[in-house]
Amino acid sequence: MSDSNRLRLTSVRETTLGVTPTTPRMRTARLTGEQLRFAPQFVTSEEIRDDRMNSDPIKVNEQNQGAINGELSFPVDNSPFSDWLESLFCKEWVNTPVRDNDGTADSVITAVTDTTDVVTVTTGDAFVAGQLALLSGFTADENNGVFKCTTGSATVPAFLGAGFVAEAAPPAAARMKVVGFQGASGDITALAAGLGSTALDLTTLGLAVGQWIKIGGTATADKFATAACNGWARITAIAATELTLDNLPTGWTTDAGAGKTIKVWFGDQLKNGLLTLGQTIERGFMGQSVPTYIAQRGMVAGQGEFRFVTEQIATWSLTFSGLTGTQDTTSLDASPDDATTNAIMAAAVNVGRIAENGVPVGGPNYIRSATLTINNNLRPIGGIRSDGLVGPEDIGKGSVDVGVSLETYFGSNALLTKLFAGTATNINIRIAKDSQAMIWAVPRLTYTDGAPNATAKNTDAMLPLSSQASKDTLTSAHAILDRLEYFEV
Incomplete structure (x- = not known):
């Protein structure tokens, strides 16, 4: 039967x-x-x-x-x-940059270098300085987590300060995926109509009009001191130094982000x-x-x-x-x-x-x-x-x-x-x-x-x-x- x-x-x-x-x-x-x-x-x-x-x-x-x-x-x-x-x-998903060994070890992600915190990968969409990448499936626990890209590249992005452990042949489950971006200390600010920056060029990060973002990380240093400036919002315009947002969190106001390394999360998008x-x-x-x-x-x-x-x-x-x-x-x-x-x-x-x-x-x-x-x-x-x-x-x-x-x-x-x-x-x-x-x-x-x-x-x-x-x-x-x-x- x-x-x-x-x-x-x-x-x-x-x-x-x-x-x-x-x-x-x-x-x-x-x-x-x-x-x-x-x-x-x-x-x-x-x-x-x-x-x-x-x-x-x-x-x-x-x-x-x-x-x-x-x-x-x-x-x-x-x-x-x-x-x-x-x-x-x-329509197909518009995905953030990703590399995935997808069941075959040392195939797409081919090395992790400890001295320079570089991940060597096959070519594809470039990882950009300021982006946050989620690394998972690596042999060394130190190589799994969210890390900020410090030098962008399509094949050898660097994450200086990550403290990677060397892996000459990353395993079959190794994966690296962009999940957000992060500003330097005091760089990301809350403006009346969205987010501002000075050093980080917001047009380089792969963001799109109509896309949703989540503002603020878990650590106190990674989110605004003003609680109402941490939360979900939608992008309506993108300029080098400003993201204009709507659907702002209730009580949104300005915050200079002094001493904060603000994290902002975003992902893939699909539209008809x-x-x-x-x-x-x-x-x-x-x-x-x-x-x-x-x-x-x-x-x-x-x-x-x-x-x-x-x-x-x-x-x-x-x-x-x-x-x-x-x-x-x-x-x-x-x-x-x-x-x-x-x-x-x-x-x-x-x-x-x-x-x-x-x-x-x-x-x-x-x-x-x-x-x-x-x-x-x-x-x-x-x-x-x-x-x-x-x-x-x-x-x-x-x-x-x-x-x-x-x-x-x-x-x-x-x-x-x-x-x-x-x-x-x-x-x-x-x-x-x-x-x-x-x-x-x-x-x-x-x-x-x-x-x-x-x-x-x-x-x-x-x-x-x-x-x-x-x-x-x-x-x-x-x-x-x-x-x-x-x-x-």
Whole structure:
């Protein structure tokens, strides 16, 4: 027999839509359930017979689609969830500089030098002086942690003062990832509208307009003395000596940062785009004596729903449309990578803030639930194929429709007034756990439906609101997702 608890679902990014890479490196996905469907489609002959019987059904196509459901955890780069988010947003992550041996020792990160605190790496995006890099997976404990880059380079960045221990051949798990930046003592200041600097050129650090940052480190020396100047904010403009911010922490004011080496944390960003990014998804029914493996190719995430409900785990659901598929007793990869182990996140407990128009939503209009949806309006494109395969030959994309549904307590008419006035606003949702964070943002939307009701005695009067995103001129986006691999609280 086959048990749902023995399902193994793996995925790999395709370079060409509908074509599984040769000798694919499959990665195990995390999920709570799936309704994927790879099935033949039949029609009945219209022939008229004098015995009133039917001829054999005729196969005319194959159906290749369905949903995968899961619980929200940090989307580790190159994991199935991270790849599927790229497919849904129709764009690739803009990542901070990273080097990763990714299972092969001494391959990308090839040396750590103790005398100069230099890490030797293969070429890629340059590490820049002032950036903070998270080093992990090294043999010597002294080489694991967050260190400030003092001399930038694409191949030999230096972290003078880190106190590295020499490693001639860093192990397979060695990784180095930019997670923020840090100013010299007294260099980073809190201005009325954001952050300022004198020595550090803020245009060199890889920051982007619309990106979220976390200001302040754990140590007293790494954060502003004024508590209200430490927290989360969004970048609206970048100059060499100033970051203009909005969504500033409550009570934000000026602070000269005297004697402080201020740390600022930032991460990768994903926003809606134009790419068609397919995956090969394979299900293995491992409880069978001879497992059946169903591979579905050209799978593109057409719809996504992300739910944040009080006192519940934050969840997601992604619906895919695909091209072709196969079923076999041989897996595409008999030894796929293990699933990620990052912590599952809950609404309320891990949601640090839901903000509307830059202000945290609170009393009296508390939010009981929030749901963000993305729909790419996919459509299969196909004809009479000449390659021997069955199924669509391509996938078309329509408009990207983004919406947010809020279930709010009807404590005042503030939100209802915006609904009737058609006032454009914005929503962002921040969720964080174990020093990792995601910020989901819809930078411009309009409430389009909602009506308050008192449904029964002894209940709360609620105002459910639906909204639709439109193009934001600052970020040129409908939906944006920031992920911070590491930050200090």
